[in-house]
Amino acid sequence: MGDTAKLDLGGKTVELPVLHGTLGPDVVDVRKLYAETDVFTYDPGFTSTASCESKITYIDGDAGVLLHRGYPIDELAENSNFLETCYLLLHGELPKGPEAADFEHTITYHTMLHEQFDRFVQGFRRDAHPMAIMVGAVGALSAFYHDSTNVDDPSQRMISSHRLIAKMPTIAARAFKYSQGQPFVHPRNDLSYAENFLRMCFSVPAEDWKPNPVLTRAMDRIFILHADHEQNASTSTVRLAGSSGANPFACIAAGIACLWGPAHGGANEEALNMLKEIGTVDRIPEYVQGVKDRRYRLMGFGHRVYKNYDPRAKVMQKTCHEVLAEVGNADDPLLKVAMELERIALSDEYFVERKLYPNVDFYSGITLRALGFPAEMFTVLFAVARTVGWIAQWKEMIEDPSQKIGRPRQIYTGEPQRAFTPVHKRG
Ligand code: CMC
Secondary structure: OOOEEEEEEOOEEEEEEEEOOOOOOOEEOOOOHHHHHOOOOOOHHHOOOOOOOOOOEEEEOOOOEEEEOOEEHHHHHHHOOHHHHHHHHHHOOOOOOOHHHHHHHHHHHOOOOOHHHHHHHOOOOOOOOHHHHHHHHHHHHHHHOHHHOOOOOHHHHHHHHHHHHHHHHHHHHHHHHHHHOOOOOOOOOOOOHHHHHHHHHHOOOOOOOOOOHHHHHHHHHHHHHOOOOOOOHHHHHHHHHHOOOOOHHHHHHHHHHHHOOOOOOOHHHHHHHHHHHHOOHHHHHHHHHHHHOOOOOOOOEOOOOOOOOOHHHHHHHHHHHHHHHHOOOOOOHHHHHHHHHHHHHHHOHHHHHOOOOEOOHHHHHHHHHHHOOOHHHHHHHHHHHHHHHHHHHHHHHHOOOOOOOOOOOOOOOOOOOOOOOOHHHOO
16 A cells, blocks of 8 residues: 555545554555545444554454563463553653652552542442442542642643552442452552552451462453553543543443443443353353354453454463462353363354454453452453553553544434424424
């Protein structure tokens, strides 16, 4: 492809610039198309549309590659930690010298919530889904932290970013404790991000709580694996909400709402439910037949972008084995079902033809269950991890001089203009 693309429309030829990223396919710039031709493009689901320019995350779905600021996800999961990954996503480089300790101090400084916030959380019904609490409670942060809602002030943008990364585990742990009828546990700033979160979820005042390094490392790695994924549905929601100038707490609440859906972050809960429903290895063929008959989908399989093995799923599978061995459940029947299902699906023509591979959610449900979380908490954990991606993408958008309010167009297929009919004349 050259530097322009030609489009013939009703005898008129328009030249559209072709843009080149550092990696990935070229992009036809259609921004002037409507002004020059009176024609829109049509792309529901954005399967062929780049909605923004970004320097944060790159995915090559055919090759199964995921890079954050150029670093492969498996190298980050193996060698980095979640807070360092947060710094990388927010600032563009891995922290050097004292930057890592300074960043950790800044985040831990913001882990507590306003005391009145707990009363707000306690206003929810006990049986509320923890994601319902997350959508409401994170949106409510803007009612508690007015001093960091001015999106035009760079220092307020940074403080709200730090606050969100720091407070999400505290809010998520409260959503969990509330559903369990147990007292809220305050954060401890001498612990690591993952350790502090596990303690806020699983410690009770009546007993000592001892961190388990294998489980802490697994939690940290799960956070890294979910930290960002370029312009997925929830991130695009955050960008779209933010494009109007809405405050970051409200934008992240919008992202959480989008994440909740079963086709997105809700898939890990659905994947575990599916494995439970299958129950035993001998029932897999019957279940797979139901997928082929299009009665339901194989949850934790397939991806809009990956048409190869999701690189996060490989790390997740390894983490899953480590956690199950640590908690003494290496013979978990659901793990056996998952492994056999994966084996069958990877060799079955139906899945091979459609390039359906396991995604990150396929093994994360079993792992999170082994860590002690109920299924309703799975998407909440995804939201905790993805907050840094959302906020980094939100900041990038606000700081992009070409940023405009997001406002897609449509093909209108409804009634043409017609005259109003008074009620006594309607047949
Ligand atoms: N099981 C069975 N068939 C499937 C599946 C699946 N999980 N996913 C896609 N297909 C089939 C689909 O029926 C279609 O077949 P055909 O061409 O014969 O009509 C073909 O594959 C293409 O499907 P699509 O719906 O056009 O693909 P999409 O890119 O719009 O969907 C997806 C992506 C993730 C929504 C879909 O694969 C899906 O529903 N997967 C299950 C839910 C899931 O695991 N989601 C988590 C995604 S990873 C974490 C995240 O990003 O949140």
